[in-house]
Amino acid sequence: MAIHERSLVEPERILRKERLVVEGIDVSGDWNLIILPRVINDYDLDFAKEIINSPDGKTINQCYQCSYCTASCPVHNYWDERYNPRHFIYLARLGMIDELQKRADVMWRCVSCHKCTHRCPKGVLVEEVLKVILRTMAKKGLIEEYPSKKFDKFFTEQVLEYGRIEDGELLFGWIEKQGYKVVKDPILKKPIPFIGETPEWLKELTMKPIKSMNIGFLMLNAKHMLFHPRTKNWNRFKQVLRKVMEEEGALAH
Amino acid sequence: MAKKVLVAGGGPAGLGAARVLGRLGVPTLLVEKEDKLGGRPVLEGYHTLIPRKLKPSQVLGPYIKEVEDNPNVEVKLKTELEACEGEPGNFKVKLSNGETHEVAAVVVATGFQHFDARRKGELGYGLYPDVITNLELEQMFSREGKLYRPSNGQLPKRVAFVFCVGSRDRQLGVTNVHCCRYGCALSGLQGSEIREHYPDVDVFCYYMDVRTYGTWEYPFYWAPQEKYGVRYVRGRIAEITYSPADGRLRVKHEDTIVQRPAEVPMDLVVLVLGMEPSEGTKKVAKILGLAQDPDSQFLIPSEESGSNIISNRPGVFIAGACKGPIDIESSLSEGEAAAAEAASFIGAKVSV
Ligand SMILES: Cc1cc2nc3c(=O)[nH]c(=O)nc-3n(C[C@H](O)[C@H](O)[C@H](O)COP(=O)(O)OP(=O)(O)OC[C@H]3O[C@@H](n4cnc5c(N)ncnc54)[C@H](O)[C@@H]3O)c2cc1C
Ligand code: SF4
Ligand code: SF4
Ligand code: SF4
Numbered sequence: 001m002a003i004h005e006r007s008l009v010e011p012e013r014i015l016r017k018e019r020l021v022v023e024g025i026d027v028s029g030d031w032n033l034i035i036l037p038r039v040i041n042d043y044d045l046d047f048a049k050e051i052i053n054s055p056d057g058k059t060i061n062q063c064y065q066c067s068y069c070t071a072s073c074p075v076h077n078y079w080d081e082r083y084n085p086r087h088f089i090y091l092a093r094l095g096m097i098d099e100l101q102k103r104a105d106v107m108w109r110c111v112s113c114h115k116c117t118h119r120c121p122k123g124v125l126v127e128e129v130l131k132v133i134l135r136t137m138a139k140k141g142l143i144e145e146y147p148s149k150k151f152d153k154f155f156t157e158q159v160l161e162y163g164r165i166e167d168g169e170l171l172f173g174w175i176e177k178q179g180y181k182v183v184k185d186p187i188l189k190k191p192i193p194f195i196g197e198t199p200e201w202l203k204e205l206t207m208k209p210i211k212s213m214n215i216g217f218l219m220l221n222a223k224h225m226l227f228h229p230r231t232k233n234w235n236r237f238k239q240v241l242r243k244v245m246e247e248e249g250a251l252a253h
Numbered sequence: 254m255a256k257k258v259l260v261a262g263g264g265p266a267g268l269g270a271a272r273v274l275g276r277l278g279v280p281t282l283l284v285e286k287e288d289k290l291g292g293r294p295v296l297e298g299y300h301t302l303i304p305r306k307l308k309p310s311q312v313l314g315p316y317i318k319e320v321e322d323n324p325n326v327e328v329k330l331k332t333e334l335e336a337c338e339g340e341p342g343n344f345k346v347k348l349s350n351g352e353t354h355e356v357a358a359v360v361v362a363t364g365f366q367h368f369d370a371r372r373k374g375e376l377g378y379g380l381y382p383d384v385i386t387n388l389e390l391e392q393m394f395s396r397e398g399k400l401y402r403p404s405n406g407q408l409p410k411r412v413a414f415v416f417c418v419g420s421r422d423r424q425l426g427v428t429n430v431h432c433c434r435y436g437c438a439l440s441g442l443q444g445s446e447i448r449e450h451y452p453d454v455d456v457f458c459y460y461m462d463v464r465t466y467g468t469w470e471y472p473f474y475w476a477p478q479e480k481y482g483v484r485y486v487r488g489r490i491a492e493i494t495y496s497p498a499d500g501r502l503r504v505k506h507e508d509t510i511v512q513r514p515a516e517v518p519m520d521l522v523v524l525v526l527g528m529e530p531s532e533g534t535k536k537v538a539k540i541l542g543l544a545q546d547p548d549s550q551f552l553i554p555s556e557e558s559g560s561n562i563i564s565n566r567p568g569v570f571i572a573g574a575c576k577g578p579i580d581i582e583s584s585l586s587e588g589e590a591a592a593a594e595a596a597s598f599i600g601a602k603v604s605v
Contacts, residue, residue: 040508040515045455052482062479064463065487065510090510094484099511122475 009035044095050136051092057132062122063089069116069126075109082106085116085126092133097142100133107134108146150177156251160238163231166224168193175202190226256280258595259346259356261334261537264292265581266573267362268316269588270595274360275323277592279601282354283320284332286533290317292364293574294581300394301446302581303438304469312581333533337540341568342599357599358568359541360591361552362584363534365574368419368429368527376418376524377493383502384493384522387414387436390443400451402521404500409520412447413504414440414458415490419527421461427548429527434578436525437464441473441483443523448481456483457519459490459506488515493522527578534575541569551577562591570594 006014015034020027051057067086070076075083083106091099100107107130116126137143154174158165172191175198176182183196194203210218231237245251256279260270263285274281287296294302294309295317302312320326329350336347337359344356370378370386377384382403385393393400402409419425420433437460444456458477463485465474477483488506495502496518503516530550538545544553544565552575555565564571570591573584 038513040511040513040517042517061482062475064474064478064485087510094486096511099513 006033013038040096044097046095047097047136047140048093048095051129051132054132054136056125056128057136059124060089060093060129060132062124063093063120064122065090066121068119068121069124072115072119074113074115075111079109080106083109085110085130088130088133089124089126092129092136097137100137101142104137104143107137107143108149160242160245162228163234163238164229166228168221168225169228171202171206175199188226256599256601257282257354257356258358258360258592258599259284259334259344259354260360260362262286262292262362262364262533262573262575263290263320263328263330264362264364264573265294265313265316265584266364266575266588266591267292267360268313268320269585270360270362270570270572270592271320271326271328271588272316272323273589273592274596275320275326277596277601278325279592279596279599281326282329282356283326284329284334284348286331286333288330290320290328290330292584293367297367297388298392298395299388300391301442303435303442303473304580304582306442316585334537334540341566344568358570358595360588360595361534361537361541361543361564361569361571361575362573362588362591363537363575364531365528365534365578366531368529370418370524370526372425373418373422373524375492376415376490376522377495377502378524381493381495381502383409383520384524386418387439387443387523387525390523394443394446400447400454400521408451409454411455411457411519412444412521412523413490413517413519414444414456414523414525415493415504416440416458416460416525417489417527418524419529422527428529428550431527431549431551431577432464433525433527434464434466435580436527437462438469438473440523440525441465441477444483445477445481448477448483456481457517458483458485459488459504460485461487461489490522528574530575537575542566543569543571546577549577551575560594562587562594568598570598 013036015036017032020032052060065086070084070086073085082103088100088107110127110130112127114127120126134143138145151174154177155165155170158170172182180197180199182191184191258274258279258281260267260281260283263283267283268290271281271283289295291309291313295313299309302309321328329348333349334346335349337344339345342357344359345353346356347353367388370376385403400409401407416436419429420431420436422429440458444458447454447456463474478485486508487510488508490504490506492505493502494505499518501518501520502522504519504522505516507513508515534552535550538552545551546553552564552571554561554571555563562570562572572587572591573579
């Protein structure tokens, strides 16, 4: 369709061509602007099947769109109406990828409270299914890696390295990854808390519990930060675990 | 008082009535317009019946046999009711074969007819060979035992069910505003059967509501989705077109959940037909002076009786799909109930 009033149409649906030939007739000039229709031309069933056939995505078929989940979801209720687990399920099940992508900026916001899963009258494992949708989209390059996923990766690396996490190192390591300057001691190369750049919110957040901790516990934490505790015989186990996880694709992205 | 009961119509409702009357020892005259008993399910060759997934012969066969074998029941095929005179308890009926009989009561079980899908021109039935009715799909299964596209004989990759064709539709006039009651459930069953036998065929149900009421919810809505992967898409199909480029159909609708128009390719489209009162029902209503719904023309029971099978005319009982959309089991039991009412009306002395 040709276009007369640009401001009425979303920019992504306007197509401009230098030369435009329609059914053999050159209509360039005034007619080189086209509005792409809003029509859904097809479903991407391969995408849908990948989700339906994955072990943790199967229950997606049980959804009958009652929206009990969305009504219960804190992210939908308090944050962003575009975060809607029920709707994500509908779109994924029919493979409406462009619609999912329109919501890519909010899709990762699940706080994993599992209210949706615990309440769904059809027994859909909603939270899991949403993760499968995200995973499948990420695998196909349909969504950018989302921030919480970056933290998950960092977390997983820590566990893989030591067999357990150490709070201080996890926290400051993550801060460093976010681009803040962290000052480290010259010998063990461990971060020195509160010397480098620390976001204000984090200072506030950590000072409160630190003030109320007893001294013995603080010492223990400091020791752990300096000498990261490891799980016994972890080195042997970690090789096997890393290999399995790589094979299963769990480390791929 | 004459002691005979006339049953008009040999479908599930009429069979239910004739079987009970025969068992009670009441002389019964069963007239059926077509050349065999069984009604729509038998005449049209339904494949598998909701809700028990049995064949028509399994459900109705025993009824037909008993009615045919019972000496109390006289079956007249290719026969219709033509006229009726007299008073309740003493009717004189004239049949199309020229006979007249004295009967004390009448059970009307003249049933329904399928909606003619040609009346919804935008759906392309009769124009595109791959647009078929759910009745034709039943017959494809029961008579040919395989699923195919009529245009080329090949297995479709995708099948769409279009709910509510000829139902819930004021465009057709006031006659077709009711819900067909069986359509959603039958589609669930047909869709499941397709997925069971042809797991690579994708099946889509286009719905406004899914009305698989009561105990039909699990087997004909949840199971098709959960066990067989039938997909439910919300939106009423407003137009069906054909694309010569790929030889496939397009189902046009608004996906009301996504709130976007859609024209999705399909290989076979199945129209879920509504139910209308049969010509026989309308005719018998006139002959017997029975009350009809002013819109749909289905028969309506007497309001003050509180019963679903007692008509406005004493001595005349109404059962089954002549009163509106209904399933086979309920038709059978309404026929049975009507028989009991008729027997008590004529004061039959029954031996138990
Ligand atoms: C496509 C389709 C599939 C269906 N599938 C199912 C299913 O799987 N399970 C289910 O429970 N229900 C199903 N139904 C509903 C089912 O068909 C009806 O419930 C049932 O047929 C009603 O029985 P009936 O005896 O009232 O009417 P009918 O089956 O219509 O029988 C009426 C009989 O009366 C005869 N007749 C009509 N007029 C006269 C006259 N004037 N004189 C003498 N005889 C006359 C007719 O020839 C016919 O034999 C389906 C309906 C449709 C449209
Ligand atoms: S609560 Fe369950 S059935 Fe209802 S919309 Fe959410 S996932 Fe679907
Ligand atoms: S687990 Fe995620 S989607 Fe489910 S209710 Fe909580 S925040 Fe919402
Ligand atoms: S039973 Fe289903 S298909 Fe039939 S009219 Fe009702 S809603 Fe429509």
